Amino acid sequence: EDKITVFAAASLKNALDMVNAEWQKETGNEAIVSYAASSALAKQVEAGAPADVFISADQAWMDYLAESRRIRQDSRANLLGNQLVLVGASDNMAAVNIRQGFDLATLVGDGKLAMGAVDSVPAGKYGKAALEKLGVWSSVEAKIAGAENVRAALLLVSRGEAPYGIVYRTDAIADPGVRIVGTFPEDSHPAIVYPIAVTADSKSPAAAAYIAFIRSDAAAALFEAQGFTLLK
């Protein structure tokens, strides 16, 4: 049997662990996953890490590797999609209609709007793009609390530190401490995409098959159970 090593964005752990169990059951091949920040993983692949497959949380780091030819361009595909939602703490459960120019600033009031750091964390970058597109960025810019990652942003909301936050749908639905009060329109931000590719150094013949499996219908149910959408 064959063993492959997957470098994947940390937020995929729950879903990917299940998919990999399925893959092993079906093929007898084991997939070992190293979960970390996309940035770290990308740099590691660049430095010659023994990864066969890389799944990034955004296109930017996959592009980075594509530029330095550390992935097989032909194997690259968009694996998963996600949605950006506005979550409220337990005392802010009323639905919010997210549209052009909606009054987010008043909603947040004296508090903070928690989201991923807008310059570095993918969810933060998407959130900033959406707020700009909706014309509310300048009114809330000073109220942004940029977290290290989506989970931390979510924590700020669920702990009541911040009244509202912008996070991925996948994270929000699993947290009983917060409620999704609105979903950002798909067109308000660049598509949220988790791209996948085989690394240039991979010598594993199973890598391509793995990607095929992970994009199959069998895996789709597992991803969707976590709130992801499988991109075709």
Added chain:
Amino acid sequence: MDWLVLSDAEWTAIRLSLRVSSVAMLVSLPFGIAVAMLLARGRFWGKSIVNGLVHLPLILPPVVTGYLLLMLFGRRGPIGSFLEETIGLVLSFRWTGAALACAIMGFPLMVRSIRLSIEAVDRKLEQAASTLGAGPIWVFLTITLPLIIPGAIAGMILSFAKAMGEFGATITFVSNIPGETQTLSAAIYTFTQVPGGDAGAMRLTIVSIVISMAALMVSEVLAGMAARRVERT
């Protein structure tokens, strides 16, 4: 050398880091000395629990420490709400919170240094002072404290350096708000998270190193002066 020019936001982060690190170092000093005394000299039940608690920030991944800080010192946390109600001290999303996080992360390092120094103090000197009429507090202030200055300085510089480098617990606890909680480390981290951010990260890293080296050298000089006066008789 264009990439070496610092933006306003970066200057802000530098100033903030200096403030946060200095405050963290100075505020934790008295606590560090007190706890080090307790651990070096005290004999009480639960000493190893205190010792363990002190080391906790070292043992736990910084994210977990940040998480615990949020639980305790957040707006809704038991200590956080108490502090806000009684003395009006708000920590969450404030630079004060960043200072707290840094102080706590550096605390085990500070305590260890001071404790080692205390354990090296010749207790016979303290005895001599007591026969001359100095009560325990005076003995501490006039004999023990001056003799542990080198250790206290070592502890302070470790705490300061750690505060300059700390970011996991800080960002988890107080987020990454430019001008309020975005320290140099957080800014460096931000650069590392975007493709092509290397130059920026490098620039700020150099700044951080320069500051810390300067602090380090000052500390060495001070410790040297203190030690020269205290050489063994």
Added chain:
Amino acid sequence: MDWLVLSDAEWTAIRLSLRVSSVAMLVSLPFGIAVAMLLARGRFWGKSIVNGLVHLPLILPPVVTGYLLLMLFGRRGPIGSFLEETIGLVLSFRWTGAALACAIMGFPLMVRSIRLSIEAVDRKLEQAASTLGAGPIWVFLTITLPLIIPGAIAGMILSFAKAMGEFGATITFVSNIPGETQTLSAAIYTFTQVPGGDAGAMRLTIVSIVISMAALMVSEVLAGMAARRVERT
């Protein structure tokens, strides 16, 4: 109490963490002692540079340290490729690399403790030994070394505890590969990154605390024994 039951993968992470932390602590000890001696006793040009280098891992955000390690010790890095070619030691993406990262992160803490102890050694005892015929190396082995045992133990436990908690530099340098480089801290981190991971993070955090506390208590007992024998004459 079901959530307290550890999975096989978690047991693997625990074993790995113990190995990585112990190796990091033990391998860095001789270097720590040597560097501490150099800094405490040496007088040479560039001493403050050495001192600065030692403190670097404390000053830099762990991610930066991790990147630097990746650049230097990675398969394509100058030192990494040299080590692989000459002695066949591969660090990148191996547990050995995790141990290196942990050792380096704990190094400033270890050096400081040992250095403080060295500075507290009464040099008159070393002089006495030399008049009895002991050359510098023998003086070091028979007098200085035994006298700094408490400091060395303090340094070791700090290094060990830091290694248990370290993950930023490790995960950046050698990734988070289960069974090879996924330490307890990295596993905890992974749990914090997914919805519903809190219980898992908590479970592993408790394990980490228990291990470190046990190590801490052993170290206290050992240091106490050493100190009792070495009380000032």
Added chain:
Amino acid sequence: MTLEVQTTHRLGGFSLDAAFSSDRGVTALFGKSGSGKTTLINIIAGLLSPDSGRIVLDGDIIMDSGNRSFTPPHQRRFGSVFQEARLFPHLSVRHNLTYGRWFAPANQTGQDFDRIVDLLGIEALLERAPTNLSGGEKQRIAIGRALLSSPRLLLMDEPLAALDEARKAEILPYLERLRDETDIPIVYVSHSVAEVTRLANRVVALEDGRVSASGDAATVLSLSALTSMIGRREAGCVIEANIEPDAGDDPRLTVIRAGETLFRVPKVSLPAGHAIRLHIAARDVLLAISAPQGLSALNIFEGRILEIGAEAQGAIDVRVDCGGNTIVSRVTAHSAERLALQAGMPIHVVIKSVALEQ
């Protein structure tokens, strides 16, 4: 001022079980190395809490294991000079000396500073750090530090051991004045009989943690049982005497009376009637069967042999009664035979005056 001490304490294989009491003046602790002198001093100072014991100074219960009272060292104000100097390395010599002042009762802060600095010869050292002083310099500063702390009691553990004879000779008279002019009791550890004789009112001899003899200095120091501790060189007798009002014919001499015997000693500047103690080492006393003539010795007394001791190293200690005083003379066994010395025989005792010089 009376000090009462009673204590027992175990330290590993060593056990101390000692009791003594003393009035004002100097109590010397005397005993071989390892006999427990420092341990006893530490217990009195409060630095060691004994297994059991009771210390009372002037009715004030300093410590009593019976009712668990224990005054901490800083409230005892027992100035201590330790066997090792224990100077504060981070303070200058001056600040070491004045350290105790900060804690002394306000009215007692001494004007003595200059006097004591002068006495100890440490003016030149005042601004130095104690680190690189010589052994004797450190010890002198430790003495000064204790003296300047306005103590209620002084504990001195071999304070002069590191000093040269000349310096000792300067400090001893000061300690005598302290003894005579103040109320401060002094507990003094020394291996030197000469020092003890001059200073001590009472001697407590320790042997292996037990008090083997204690009482007034004259009695204890004359005990032949103590010879092993004192050393042959210094063994002899100690005589309590008083200054006579009538100085005799020569102003350079002082006449002192012990019982019926009048000693002429080099000038002592003390008032008539003042008590004085003479240590007369046995080796300094000659015997003569007839009154010697034309001898430089001024003190020639008639007496009667009380006892002829056993021969040791070719010498014999002869105890002679002179007007109520027992004087011990050591003569060679050869001379004892030649002069046919026998108990009860009348004899002349010859003591050089300068041997009695203080």
Added chain:
Amino acid sequence: MTLEVQTTHRLGGFSLDAAFSSDRGVTALFGKSGSGKTTLINIIAGLLSPDSGRIVLDGDIIMDSGNRSFTPPHQRRFGSVFQEARLFPHLSVRHNLTYGRWFAPANQTGQDFDRIVDLLGIEALLERAPTNLSGGEKQRIAIGRALLSSPRLLLMDEPLAALDEARKAEILPYLERLRDETDIPIVYVSHSVAEVTRLANRVVALEDGRVSASGDAATVLSLSALTSMIGRREAGCVIEANIEPDAGDDPRLTVIRAGETLFRVPKVSLPAGHAIRLHIAARDVLLAISAPQGLSALNIFEGRILEIGAEAQGAIDVRVDCGGNTIVSRVTAHSAERLALQAGMPIHVVIKSVALEQ
């Protein structure tokens, strides 16, 4: 074995500028507190690198600032007893004692261990940690440690200061044997004239970092200039003598000859012809204008007054020539007048034999 030392060194305000040389035997460094004795010892031991100087032991250049040669301390193998004991706190007493053995040349590892342990009375302490030993116990172990390190030279800085007379009396003869039976030169710092007289072949008197007098012990110790350093009590003369083959009529006495004078002293177990040094304190010597009769003193010599000193504290030192030896007697000014002592006058000198006891 000859040791030559010449050195200058500045320490803050203190400057040392000393030179001396010595053959085998004991060289005593004598001087007030702070005069530079310890500094000089440290320089010889190699623990202090002097500004300039030269040390030669038996032709072997140990140090020479001229050609920048410097043998590090551990290669000198100069066993040192420091003023403070400096025991290794992490080693048991036994291991402290045997520490030097590990580094001693193989053939020299001593069988002496038991003997020295016994001499110093430290059997009971062997397995103890040095931490809580008494002051004198520590010092004894420090002495043992140096003796057992098979040194080429012994440096001893007030080694006996912390000890009681009885213990001193036990250790001194051992040091004498070491001096007489081995080739190891000893540099010995002491404030005690008695010790120095017994032990030292040569005396180097230091005053404020300068050598104020140096030479053979008898000459230097008799110098009246040294009185201030020695203290009045011990001042006197030192006489070099030899054991006479003919012991005279009494086996309990030994006869020794200095020039034409024969002294009878209590038994000394040394072979005939052996050199011996007598320290005769001025206070132990009586003068008589006619030959005294029936006196217990065995040593009564005819002599002639050389010089009558100045009066000090009511006493006068009289120098008397007795068969080529100068003996100093201290008499009261009163006696001097009464006996009308004058230079050139014939006189009888009376010295107790026991005063000459070693």
